Amino acid sequence: MMKRRKNRELRWLFAISRPYLGWMLAGILLATTVILANVALLAVSGWFITAMALSGLGAIVVNYFTPAAAIRGLAILRTAGRYFERIVTHEATFRLLAGLRQWFFERLEPLAPARIQHYQGGDLLSRISADIDSLENAYLRILTPTFAALLASFLMILFLWFWSPAIALTNLIGLLMVGLALPWAALYLGINSGRNIVKARAVLRQRISETVRGLAEITLYGNPQQRMITLQEENEALVIPQRQQNRIDASSTALTGLVSQFTWLVMIVIAIYLLQSGRLNGPELVMLAFFGMASFEAVATLPIAFRALGETWGAASRILDLVDAEPAVTDPRHPSAAPQQFDIRFEAVCFTYPQTKHPALHDISFCLKQGQKLAIQGASGSGKTSVTQLLLKFWAADSGQITIGGTGLEDLKGDTVRKLCAVVSQHVHLFNTTLAANLYLAKPDATDEEVREACRAAAILDDIQALPEGFNTEVGEAATRLSGGQIRRLGIARALLKDAPIVILDEPTEGLDAGTEQQVIQALAKLLQGRTAIIITHRPQLLTLADHHLLIDKGSIVP
Numbered sequence: 148m149m150k151r152r153k154n155r156e157l158r159w160l161f162a163i164s165r166p167y168l169g170w171m172l173a174g175i176l177l178a179t180t181v182i183l184a185n186v187a188l189l190a191v192s193g194w195f196i197t198a199m200a201l202s203g204l205g206a207i208v209v210n211y212f213t214p215a216a217a218i219r220g221l222a223i224l225r226t227a228g229r230y231f232e233r234i235v236t237h238e239a240t241f242r243l244l245a246g247l248r249q250w251f252f253e254r255l256e257p258l259a260p261a262r263i264q265h266y267q268g269g270d271l272l273s274r275i276s277a278d279i280d281s282l283e284n285a286y287l288r289i290l291t292p293t294f295a296a297l298l299a300s301f302l303m304i305l306f307l308w309f310w311s312p313a314i315a316l317t318n319l320i321g322l323l324m325v326g327l328a329l330p331w332a333a334l335y336l337g338i339n340s341g342r343n344i345v346k347a348r349a350v351l352r353q354r355i356s357e358t359v360r361g362l363a364e365i366t367l368y369g370n371p372q373q374r375m376i377t378l379q380e381e382n383e384a385l386v387i388p389q390r391q392q393n394r395i396d397a398s399s400t401a402l403t404g405l406v407s408q409f410t411w412l413v414m415i416v417i418a419i420y421l422l423q424s425g426r427l428n429g430p431e432l433v434m435l436a437f438f439g440m441a442s443f444e445a446v447a448t449l450p451i452a453f454r455a456l457g458e459t460w461g462a463a464s465r466i467l468d469l470v471d472a473e474p475a476v477t478d479p480r481h482p483s484a485a486p487q488q489f490d491i492r493f494e495a496v497c498f499t500y501p502q503t504k505h506p507a508l509h510d511i512s513f514c515l516k517q518g519q520k521l522a523i524q525g526a527s528g529s530g531k532t533s534v535t536q537l538l539l540k541f542w543a544a545d546s547g548q549i550t551i552g553g554t555g556l557e558d559l560k561g562d563t564v565r566k567l568c569a570v571v572s573q574h575v576h577l578f579n580t581t582l583a584a585n586l587y588l589a590k591p592d593a594t595d596e597e598v599r600e601a602c603r604a605a606a607i608l609d610d611i612q613a614l615p616e617g618f619n620t621e622v623g624e625a626a627t628r629l630s631g632g633q634i635r636r637l638g639i640a641r642a643l644l645k646d647a648p649i650v651i652l653d654e655p656t657e658g659l660d661a662g663t664e665q666q667v668i669q670a671l672a673k674l675l676q677g678r679t680a681i682i683i684t685h686r687p688q689l690l691t692l693a694d695h696h697l698l699i700d701k702g703s704i705v706p
């Protein structure tokens with residue numbers, strides 16, 4: 148099971164990075180070039196300094212032009228290579244992350260709202276931002292350095308082999324220990340704490356966002372001290388695995404130093420032996436020693452990178468767990484065109500929410516001719532909102548049929564259905580941008596005059612114009628200046644602008660005082676003109692807008 152899950156993450160990480168393989172390959176080649184340039188720079192420098200010293204003593208004659216030029220060339224190559232490597236690898240990563248976010252939203256959209264209802268806002272935010280961002284590790288810290296290390300190590304060992312197989316083998320063993328054994332151990336030891344960090348971080352983030360949003364309630368009804376203790380405990384749950392990870396990092400850094408120094412020592416001992424037996428000269432000994440020392444740069448970052456793999460894995464799992472959910476409603480393979488006529492018919496519709504025992508709706512039938520308005524009444528939890536949720540195709544009925552203009556909802560795409568409907572509820576969500584942008588949302592190509600007209604009909608135009616910034620007022624500032632009734636009328640203006648043939652009102656005047664309710668009802672009356680409507684309400688004033696009435700009790704129609 149565990150293995151299958153791991154494969155799922157691996158396959159997915161590979162699939163999403165496929166479009167960026169060219170960038171990644173370029174990054175790997177540049178990283179390899181930097182490692183090799185650095186090793187060569189040190190090796191040539193070592194050789195050159197020793198050779199010059201010996202020539203100063205008159206022991207040998209050296210052509211110093213070529214090595215001096217090589218040193219300069221390698222230094223430039225190393226610096227320029229590093230610069231371009233950073234540009235290319237970061238470009239690849241940001242492209243990957245941007246593609247990933249788009250991919251994520253495309254997968255998330257069909258799941259909303261049914262399949263994401265039990266994810267808290269803070270948790271969703273964590274998955275969308277922090278989890279996706281931590282996937283940058285997969286490429287920047289793991290994939291590129293691993294492949295660059297493999298390629299560079301192969302070429303370095305090949306080079307050393309020509310000088311001495313014994314030195315090459317020693318270096319290879321050291322590189323394998325630092326580049327393979329230590330990362331494997333770090334991965335093994337760090338995988339659980341990495342996963343725990345991702346989970347604990349998400350819990351903490353969710354709790355903090357919940358605490359900040361509910362601050363008023365906590366101060367009034369809750370126990371702020373108890374809340375603080377809970378937050379501290381959750382913080383501790385994050386600190387414990389972080390401490391474990393730091394311990395692994397510290398140990399692997401120390402072991403990397405120890406192994407590379409020891410390998411280096413053995414390489415020097417072998418080189419001294421070769422010098423004594425006349426198979427190497429002095430400058431060559433120093434060159435190989437410097438080469439060995441620098442070679443570990445290729446693998447030194449891998450243990451810590453692999454330790455972080457647990458976190459990357461945890462993040463990938465959380466993303467996949469969310470998007471792998473089956474949508475509550477799937478679109479038909481061959482959808483029908485949008486209906487041109489807007490009668491609404493429910494025929495013996497039954498529906499039970501998943502993981503619940505009792506049906507939310509049972510044998511619901513009604514027929515609404517185009518332009519008619521149906522008021523649905525019933526006690527709280529009787530199933531009124533469920534009727535509209537099915538009509539909006541957020542859920543699919545278990546049995547029975549729902550049609551709009553004679554076309555069954557099962558033959559229509561969810562988007563097509565939702566384009567036909569405008570909804571005004573007691574919660575009008577305003578996005579944190581200008582009032583204008585919030586209105587244009589309903590019809591992006593609307594003219595200024597259309598927006599004004601919609602606001603005039605919703606009796607909100609004067610209020611908006613009275614604001615110092617008018618339509619350009621930011622909602623953040625406006626929210627404190629707009630009353631509940633004004634926000635409701637903005638919602639109505641948005642619905643008017645959408646100009647959909649079907650209107651759904653879900654308690655749109657709930658929580659308003661009598662005077663404000665009257666203003667909102669007048670605006671609603673304009674919205675309903677000539678449109679088919681379903682009105683959920685128990686307010687007598689609003690009921691006067693309906694020409695048909697339906698009473699629901701425990702999911703069934705009361706005859």
Ligand SMILES: Nc1ncnc2c1ncn2[C@@H]1O[C@H](COP(=O)(O)OP(=O)(O)OP(=O)(O)O)[C@@H](O)[C@H]1O
Binds near residue numbers: 500501503526529534
């Ligand atoms: N997303 C959901 N998942 C599971 N059960 C749900 C869900 N939404 C509603 N229910 C249940 O279905 C039943 C009908 O709920 P619905 O929201 O349709 O009632 P309602 O009449 O609109 O209530 P209210 O007036 O309080 O909004 C209730 O028992 C409710 O608990």
